Structure formats: C-alpha cells, structure tokens
Amino acid sequence: xxxxxxxxxxxxxxxxxxxxxxxxxxxxxxxxxxxxxxxxxxxxxxxxxxxxxxxxxxxxxxxxxxxxxxxxxxxxxxxxxxxxxxxxxxxxxxxxxxxxxxxxxxxxxxxxxxxxxxxxxxxxxxxxxxxxxxxxxxxxxxxxxxxxxxxxxxxxxxxxxxxxxxxxxxxxxxxxxxxxxxxxxxxxxxxxxxxxxxxxxxxxxxxxxxxxxxxxxxxxxxxxxxxxxxxxxxxxxxxxxxxxxxxxxxxxxxxxxxxxxxxxxxxxxxxxxxxxxxxxxxxxxxxxxxxxxxxxxxx
Amino acid sequence: xxxxxxxxxxxxxxxxxxxxxxxxxxxxxxxxxxxxxxxxxxxxxxxxxxxxxxxxxxxxxxxxxxxxxxxxxxxxxxxxxxxxxxxxxxxxxxxxxxxxxxxxxxxxxxxxxxxxxxxxxxxxxxxxxxxxxxxxxxxxxxxxxxxxxxxxxxxxxxxxxxxxxxxxxxxxxxxxxxxxxxxxxxxxxxxxxxxxxxxxxxxxxxxxxxxxxxxxxxxxxxxxxxxxxxxxx
Ligand code: SF4
Ligand code: SF4
Numbered sequence: 187x188x189x190x191x192x193x194x195x196x197x198x199x200x201x202x203x204x205x206x207x208x209x210x211x212x213x214x215x216x217x218x219x220x221x222x223x224x225x226x227x228x229x230x231x232x233x234x235x236x237x238x239x240x241x242x243x244x245x246x247x248x249x250x251x252x253x254x255x256x257x258x259x260x261x262x263x264x265x266x267x268x269x270x271x272x273x274x275x276x277x278x279x280x281x282x283x284x285x286x287x288x289x290x291x292x293x294x295x296x297x298x299x300x301x302x303x304x305x306x307x308x309x310x311x312x313x314x315x316x317x318x319x320x321x322x323x324x325x326x327x328x329x330x331x332x333x334x335x336x337x338x339x340x341x342x343x344x345x346x347x348x349x350x351x352x353x354x355x356x357x358x359x360x361x362x363x364x365x366x367x368x369x370x371x372x373x374x375x376x377x378x379x380x381x382x383x384x385x386x387x388x389x390x391x392x393x394x395x396x397x398x399x400x401x402x403x404x405x406x407x408x409x410x411x412x413x414x415x416x417x418x419x420x421x422x423x424x425x426x427x428x429x430x431x432x433x434x435x436x437x438x439x440x441x442x443x444x445x446x447x448x449x450x451x452x453x454x455x456x457x458x459x460x461x462x463x464x465x466x467x468x469x470x471x472x473x474x475x476x477x478x479x480x481x482x483x484x485x
Numbered sequence: 486x487x488x489x490x491x492x493x494x495x496x497x498x499x500x501x502x503x504x505x506x507x508x509x510x511x512x513x514x515x516x517x518x519x520x521x522x523x524x525x526x527x528x529x530x531x532x533x534x535x536x537x538x539x540x541x542x543x544x545x546x547x548x549x550x551x552x553x554x555x556x557x558x559x560x561x562x563x564x565x566x567x568x569x570x571x572x573x574x575x576x577x578x579x580x581x582x583x584x585x586x587x588x589x590x591x592x593x594x595x596x597x598x599x600x601x602x603x604x605x606x607x608x609x610x611x612x613x614x615x616x617x618x619x620x621x622x623x624x625x626x627x628x629x630x631x632x633x634x635x636x637x638x639x640x641x642x643x644x645x646x647x648x649x650x651x652x653x654x655x656x657x658x659x660x661x662x663x664x665x666x667x668x669x670x671x672x673x674x675x676x677x678x679x680x681x682x683x684x685x686x687x688x689x690x691x692x693x694x695x696x697x698x699x700x701x702x703x704x705x706x707x708x709x710x711x712x713x714x715x716x717x718x
Contacts, residue, residue, distance in 0.1 A: 419648030
C-alpha cells in the first residue's frame with residue numbers, strides 16, 4: 187500500500203511537497219532535491235512536463251525519488267499520451283514501485299516549449315481517474331478486457347476552491363470523487379475565508395469522508411513571486427497579504443511566515459487531512475517550512 | 486461550412502514558378518462565403534500573380550475559371566475542356582476540392598489553407614464549431630460541442646485553466662465548458678453535468694482512418710428500384 191495512503195488512513199496530518207524534474211537527463215538534480223525532502227514529508231509530487239515544457243519524464247523522476255527513500259506521487263496529464271501510452275506507462279510505473287498517481291488535464295501546449303506539437307487529449311482527467319479505479323477495482327483495461335496483475339494506485343485528483351463558476355467546480359469535484367479519486371490536492375490557498383466556506387460545502391456533501399483533502403500552500407520568495415501567483419487563474423490573494431510582502435524587511439522570511447500561519451490555521455479545519463506545499467523554484471525553503479511548522483512527518 | 490485562408494502569395498509563386506499557363510479555379514460555395522477562394526478572390530490573386538511574374542521577368546498567362554463546387558464531379562466536368570488549356574491549375578477550393586480536381590487533371594495546386602468547419606459569426610468573423618467526430622454529443626451538452634470548443638476536448642467539465650469564462654489558451658477564446666454550463670443552467674438541466682461521460686470511441690472520427698459514407702440501405706433500395714424501373718421499360 188502507498189505510504190501516503192497509510193498515513194492518511196492512520197489519521198496523521200500528512201504533508202506532500204513538489205519536485206519539478208529537470209529540463210535535462212540529470213539524475214543527480216532529482217536525487218539531490220529528493221534527499222533534501224527525505225523524512226520531512228509523506229510524499230512528493232513529481233510533475234509531468236509542467237507548463238508543457240519538456241522535462242525528464244515523471245515516471246523516471248519518480249523512480250529516482252523512490253530510490254532516495256522518498257515516496258513519489260507521479261503526476262500524469264492527459265495532454266501528451268493517448269490511452270495506449272497512458273495505460274502502458276501506468277503498468278510500468280506500478281512495476282517500478284510507484285504507488286500514487288495524481289490525474290490532471292495538463293496545461294495546454296501553447297504555453298510550453300513545443301507549442302507546435304499535436305494536442306492529444308484522448309481521455310480527460312476524470313476519465314483517467316475512472317480508468318485507474320477500474321484497473322484497481324474491476325481489474326480491467328479501459329477497453330473492459332481483464333488484466334492479470336493490475337496496478338493498484340492510490341488515486342489523486344486536483345481541485346480549485348477558488349475557480350469560477352463555483353457551482354460547476356463543485357459538480358466537478360463530486361464527479362472526480364465518484365470516478366474514484368481517493369485524495370484531492372487543492373490549488374494554492376491564500377484566502378482562508380473562502381477556503382473555509384469551500385470546506386464547509388465539502389463537508390456538507392460528505393466528500394471529506396470519501397476522499398482525503400490536502401490543502402495547497404504556495405511559499406513565495408519575493409514580492410514578484412506573490413504578484414505572479416496572483417495572476418494564476420483561480421488564485422486570489424487578499425490585499426493584506428500582498429501588503430505584508432511589500433512592506434516586509436525580508437520578503438523571504440515574510441513569505442515563509444505567511445505560509446506558516448496559513449498552515450497553522452488550515453490544519454485546524456475539519457475535513458482537511460494534510461497539506462501540499464508548493465515552492466516553485468524555491469524548493470530549498472520547503473524543509474524549513476516543514477521543520478518550523480511542527481508538521482514533520484513521523485515516517 | 487468549410488473555412489479557409491488564402492496562402493501567402495510567395496508560397497504560391499514558389500510552386501507555380503515553372504508553369505506558364507496557369508488556371509485559377511475558384512470555388513462557388515463555402516470558400517466564396519468566407520471570402521477566401523471565390524471568384525473575387527481568384528481575380529485578385531490572378532492579378533497579383535501576373536504582376537509578380539511580370540516583374541520577375543518570367544511572365545505567365547493567368548486565367549480565372551469559376552466552378553460552382555469542386556467537390557462534385559458534375560461541376561468539374563462542366564469546366565473540363567476549358568481547364569485543359571492550363572499546364573497548372575491553382576485551385577482556391579478547400580482541400581477536398583483541390584484533391585478532387587487533382588484526380589482528374591495532371592497538375593493541381595492548392596491556393597488556400599483549409600482550416601475548419603465553422604459558422605459566420607459576424608461580418609468577417611468565422612469560428613470553429615465542429616470537428617466531425619462522427620458521434621455527436623450535442624444533445625448532452627446544451628448544443629455546445631466539447632470536442633471542438635474546449636481546447637482540451639474535455640468531456641466532463643472544465644479544466645483548471647478556465648477563468649472568468651475564458652479558456653486558458655487566450656483571453657479572447659470562450660471556455661467551451663463555461664458556455665455549456667450557462668446553457669444547461671438556463672435549461673434547468675445542470676444535473677446532467679453530474680453524469681460521468683464515458684471515454685470516447687474515436688474510431689468514428691478521423692482516428693479510425695479516412696472515412697466514407699455510403700448511402701443508407703433505404704436510399705440505396707430506392708436507387709435500385711429506380712434503376713430497375715428504367716431497365717424494364
Ligand atoms: S460532438 Fe462531434 S459531431 Fe457533434 S459538434 Fe462536436 S465534433 Fe461535431
Ligand atoms: S479553459 Fe475551458 S475551453 Fe479551455 S481547455 Fe479548459 S475547459 Fe477547455
């Protein structure tokens with residue numbers, strides 16, 4: 187069973203972090219980042235060609251991470267592979283010891299390093315969740331044909347508590363969980379009030395009893411970084427936090443403090459089972475955040 | 486209808502450079518309406534070719550022919566004799582017309598880039614509406630095509646990039662799923678969005694290889710009956 191699943195089952199407040207593979211074949215790059223997170227979190231998301239920029243495959247980087255004793259959550263997007271390649275990669279990933287998969291649509295390739303490429307989207311992210319769940323529960327391929335030794339992944343999906351229209355996003359969350367998502371990682375949270383309201387609706391629908399919710403925390407390094415975060419669709423940053431970053435003596439320290447206080451308050455919200463820390467381009471801050479937040483995993 | 490764009494003049498001049506008698510075959514249907522390859526555009530293109538070829542010291546005689554539809558043998562036949570004059574035909578039909586012409590004549594070259602199936606949304610504005618996936622789901626999606634109007638062809642709702650009703654690919658493009666949501670909401674049918682849409686069988690689309698349509702049996706029977714009737718008299 188996946189270590190992350192075990193931790194969540196045991197009721198331990200869990201922590202996942204994020205590791206972006208390099209735009210090269212440099213294994214040491216991945217190993218080093220993985221080592222820095224060892225013993226600090228329950229699992230680490232390994233992104234799949236994020237922002238459609240070609241990077242080391244998430245399977246390979248997940249494997250390297252695993253070999254450093256850190257459990258990966260392999261991200262898989264629907265952008266680049268058809269159902270044949272996806273299922274084949276899933277079988278391979280499981281054979282290599284990967285146990286967690288996060289199913290995503292993937293950023294459209296127009297943003298990436300190869301905007302000229304063909305756009306695949308043979309299946310969508312909810313259908314991918316369903317396919318993983320069918321492999322596990324019905325022991326079958328997407329075509330319904332039986333599989334002898336099916337992969338039994340701990341299945342994740344993403345949700346954005348701040349995206350509009352709210353109602354539609356909620357329907358989608360319902361569907362993801364109905365399709366078989368067992369854990370949900372959220373978009374970065376800055377606006378606690380809105381997030382609390384969202385969790386209230388999650389609880390009212392009983393979704394927190396069907397899937398574990400890991401709340402996203404983004405650690406900002408500078409005023410520029412928080413300003414960039416503010417531009418990401420679906421991220422809303424209260425003015426007060428922007429001001430705090432702008433007037434801080436050390437933006438780095440302030441960014442960490444903001445993250446720490448968010449973590450503190452989020453960890454008290456009912457139905458939240460853990461946090462997912464993102465520090466894009468500032469991974470080195472993550473160990474300190476975890477240490478200082480007293481969230482250090484017991485594993 | 487089928488929408489197309491004119492190819493850049495330089496590209497066309499490039500592949501016409503070895504020909505002296507050039508026929509431009511305009512097409513009277515879709516590409517006339519979308520102002521890409523109708524008679525007026527063909528006349529303009531002919532003039533531009535004459536001038537450019539003259540200026541390059543290798544003049545060509547360029548004539549324009551107007552065909553009603555190049556995707557129909559009947560209309561190609563009508564122009565057949567006249568078109569034989571040319572040593573190259575530049576067709577300003579869509580890719581279908583160019584290919585159909587090329588089955589009949591030796592040298593047929595494309596004058597347009599065929600782009601999509603779309604509607605005339607406004608004066609001078611055409612937008613893509615359908616990709617001919619072969620298994621239409623519009624009944625389920627409030628008459629808005631998720632295959633075409635969602636940049637990721639999502640079947641189960643919007644991706645995380647949908648923002649303020651626009652698609653993540655650019656702020657000018659409506660998010661198809663926002664449109665589907667609004668329409669179903671106005672119909673009081675939002676609950677339909679809770680249904681998980683199964684993985685699509687893409688064989689009915691281009692993914693299954695080049696497609697053909699054979700007239701359904703009932704039509705074929707009628708044709709056969711007519712045929713027989715003729716035979717007996
Ligand atoms: S579902 Fe298929 S046939 Fe229907 S509009 Fe969309 S692409 Fe065209
Ligand atoms: S933003 Fe909307 S239209 Fe664009 S890819 Fe996402 S769901 Fe599809």
